[in-house]
Amino acid sequence: MLHRVRAAARQLQDLGIGPGDVVALKLTNRVEFVLLLFGAAITPVNPSMTAVEVARQLDDSGARLLVVEDGAAVVASGVATLAIGDLYEEATLPDQAPHLDSSALALLIYTSGTTGVPKGVMLDHANIDAMVEMGRQALELGPSDRCLLILPLFHVNGIVVSILMPLLAGASVVIAGRRFDPHSFFDLVEQERPTFFSAVPTIYSMLAALPDEVRPDTSSLRFAICGAAPASAELLTRFEARYGFPLVEGYGLSEGTCGSTINPVAGARRAGTVALPFPGQEIRIVDVDDNEVPPGTDGEVLVRGDNVMRGYLGRPDETARVIVDGWLHTGDVGHLDAEGYLVLVGRSKDMIIRGGENIYPKEIEDVLVGDPSVLEAAVIGVPDEEWGEVVVAYIQPRPGLTVDPTALEARCEHSLTGYKRPTSFVVVDAIAKNAVGKIDKASLRAAHAEASASS
Structure with missing residues (x-):
């Protein structure tokens, strides 16, 4: 394994990648990703992102190189591209001590962007x-x-x-x-x-x-x-x-x-x-x-x-x-x-304010997933003329089971004070997630608003 790490590092050198340069990895989970982690400052790119999203990350990060799967379409002009099939298998490095700088950039992680345009989080070697x-x-x-x-x-x-x-x-x-x-x-x-x-x-x-x-x-x-x-x-x-x-x-x-x-x-x-x-x-x-x-x-x-x-x-x-x-x-x-x-x-951005009362969705979600028929629950606030916002719960059933909204109402009535109880339950096949598996409440709110407008 060490010889492959050294080979990857040598290849980056041969491509003109030096200390402080950023290399973007648009790869699935595979060993080549790990090999390259030790050779440069890395910004990982979600392989499912659109070309527009990839280009935005490459531009913001100033990436010098984009590493992609074999056969992947070119997604960015102006940035050199390397397919993993072209990675060196063997190479020699000069017999010298590795470059050690704890303040040097190691990872540039882009936030999921649920609150706006994704931002690059700079993590240096000391952080790691x-x-x-x-x-x-x-x-x-x-x-x-x-x-x-x-x-x-x-x-x-x-x-x-x-x-x-x-x-x-x-x-x-x-x-x-x-x-x-x-x-x-x-x-x-x-x-x-x-x-x-x-x-x-x-x-x-x-x-x-x-x-x-x-x-x-x-x-x-x-x-x-x-x-x-x-x-x-x-x-x-x-x-x-x-x-x-x-x-x-x-x-x-x-x-x-x-x-x-x-x-x-x-x-x-x-x-x-x-x-x-x-x-x-x-x-x-x-x-x-x-x-x-x-x-x-x-x-x-x-x-x-x-x-x-x-x-x-x-x-x-x-x-x-x-x-x-x-x-x-x-x-x-x-x-x-x-x-x-x-x-x-x-x-704090998910907090619901109903009639001046602060409501945190997790408390309600914990009550709902206690029902044997519920696999997952996501609670959002939706606009209301009288209260400012009211509580709506999205429910994903367990496989093979059926959710009974009446039973959920009873469960909430038993465990939650009145203003925290959902005004409606929306049963869906699957609750929307973002790329890292978190429930995507921004998407839920947008879909709910669209459905409400059309109805």
């Missing part, structure tokens, strides 16, 4: 080193571990948690190499015998919904990580009880090099919380004036540590707005309990 060491300590990783990569490598979770963290801890990685399929996933686990993997709540919902007769051998797994979006306590508890290995829920964002809090692997895990800060990180909860609030009080989540990004590429004003005195303003809303465990209640 800090995050890897934090993860190694928190997850107790070592050479005996084996990670199964199933998340896309165009996302920071896939790169950092499933590739760099295990490799730099001396562990091994298996790349699934195909689109996630819940029906074949445990066959892969039994074949490859990983000790851990990282996934999003949607994947765990799919696995939990498999037929009862599916009883795989999961004895190799020490734990699995659940991140990228909040998961309900009910899902975590039900999954662990069925499959026999712990789900360790974490929380983080690209601007924090992926992870900021994590439930301990061996210690007390609290379902429904995203737990405690990684070693070396701090969490604060503040009000709108940046004053720290007491435990149990909701406010914006702030993060500080060596994992916090260098900034947004070419956007100094936005960088200064979100990083203040070293504290990263996440835009997420939550509170700390008496023991310092972080409980998320939602994104």
